[in-house]
Amino acid sequence: MRLQDIFEAALGLPSPWEVAGLEFSAEGKRLDITIDFPRGSTFPCPDCCADGAKAYDTQEEVWRHLDFFQYATYLHARVPRVDCPKGCGIKKITVPWARPGTSFTLLFEALIMALVREMPVAAVAELIGEHDTRLWRIVHHYVDEARSNLDFSQVSRIGVDETSSRKGHNYISLFFDMDQKRLLFGTEGKDQETVKAFSEDLIAHRGDHKSITQVCCDMSPAFIAGVEEHLPEANITFDRFHIMKLMGDAVDQVRRWESQSTDLLKKTRYLWLKNPCNMTIRQSQMMEALSHHNLKTAKAYQIRLTLQELFTQPTRQAGEAFLKRWYFWATHCRLQPVIEAAKAIKRHWQGILNWFDSQLTIGFLEGINSLIQAAKARARGYRTNRNIITMAYLIAGKLDFGLPT
Numbered sequence: 001m002r003l004q005d006i007f008e009a010a011l012g013l014p015s016p017w018e019v020a021g022l023e024f025s026a027e028g029k030r031l032d033i034t035i036d037f038p039r040g041s042t043f044p045c046p047d048c049c050a051d052g053a054k055a056y057d058t059q060e061e062v063w064r065h066l067d068f069f070q071y072a073t074y075l076h077a078r079v080p081r082v083d084c085p086k087g088c089g090i091k092k093i094t095v096p097w098a099r100p101g102t103s104f105t106l107l108f109e110a111l112i113m114a115l116v117r118e119m120p121v122a123a124v125a126e127l128i129g130e131h132d133t134r135l136w137r138i139v140h141h142y143v144d145e146a147r148s149n150l151d152f153s154q155v156s157r158i159g160v161d162e163t164s165s166r167k168g169h170n171y172i173s174l175f176f177d178m179d180q181k182r183l184l185f186g187t188e189g190k191d192q193e194t195v196k197a198f199s200e201d202l203i204a205h206r207g208d209h210k211s212i213t214q215v216c217c218d219m220s221p222a223f224i225a226g227v228e229e230h231l232p233e234a235n236i237t238f239d240r241f242h243i244m245k246l247m248g249d250a251v252d253q254v255r256r257w258e259s260q261s262t263d264l265l266k267k268t269r270y271l272w273l274k275n276p277c278n279m280t281i282r283q284s285q286m287m288e289a290l291s292h293h294n295l296k297t298a299k300a301y302q303i304r305l306t307l308q309e310l311f312t313q314p315t316r317q318a319g320e321a322f323l324k325r326w327y328f329w330a331t332h333c334r335l336q337p338v339i340e341a342a343k344a345i346k347r348h349w350q351g352i353l354n355w356f357d358s359q360l361t362i363g364f365l366e367g368i369n370s371l372i373q374a375a376k377a378r379a380r381g382y383r384t385n386r387n388i389i390t391m392a393y394l395i396a397g398k399l400d401f402g403l404p405t
Helices: 003-011 106-116 121-128 132-148 192-204 221-230 240-258 281-290 296-312 316-331 336-347 349-353 363-378 385-396
Strands: 018-025 030-036 053-068 071-083 090-092 157-166 170-177 182-188 214-217 235-238
Touching (some): 003 018, 003 030, 053 106, 106 121, 106 132, 121 132, 170 363, 214 221, 235 349, 240 336, 363 385
Antiparallel strands (some): 157 170
């Protein structure tokens, strides 16, 4: 078998393409493969796919391919424009080993997409000897193309949460399909306009904003207003994690205020944020010792623990009765941070009770957010919000890129 035949088989070249030449440079650490077609060859028309289109003229192009051992490999070919026999005019064909407008082969791009799932793009660029901007173009292309083919017509229950995109008050909002556990849409900001942007993207992917019946989110006024305006048929369920965080913050405010008058609370900040079942032996012993003192922080802590029992109630009616009793206790405890937290819960009463109907929580979104933040930390930040949103799609979008293997 000729050496050219081996490379033709390895590259999977269809007729009439063939390997016309090989040039290897050990000093330059490079292998160049020239691909050509015999004189008189015909091609399918790029527009109508009619066979028999003859080459009108050609243009030399170069693509980076998978490395040959430790040597960078490049494909060279004369890419023809053809004259369609059906009257489509002069059209440039698409070569089978690369997509139009790129200087990388399909297999090389498949390698890039596999690597960027596990490594920062800058690290991949350094590894393969390319500029990271060129690699980001590849990633953006495949993510955008994969998203363009998505169908959101069956989406009815969503969750929304924000995550920081860089230092300072810079955020992106992420919208998830709560049934499929996949990222549907990401956009800059965390205001009311993010819900509008999601609604428009939903329609663009054959969805309907009126088909969204449940939304799970935190108690952000911006998200609430956005859902009420742009997802009018949706019932809001406030996430239980954020409800408990509200009470946890209230307990911490009481601790900070009380610690000014007693040394008992020094170095106990994280103690009051834990549930008894999650405490270490030492923390349990410390909590037992503190229980013998009449601490206001302990009272606030007990109110927080009791609120957790709301989510163990068997029905919505039982939950509402429980919440009324708890609210009376919390608002008569004479601890201002707890009173303010209880009043905030009162303002979001129905959304909290909606949990008994929807059983929705965005706890898994917090896990995905941690993965996104870990990727951002490995990359030491991203230059643009578009980059971090694209990375979020890679992590949680469950996209099918249709790449060759």
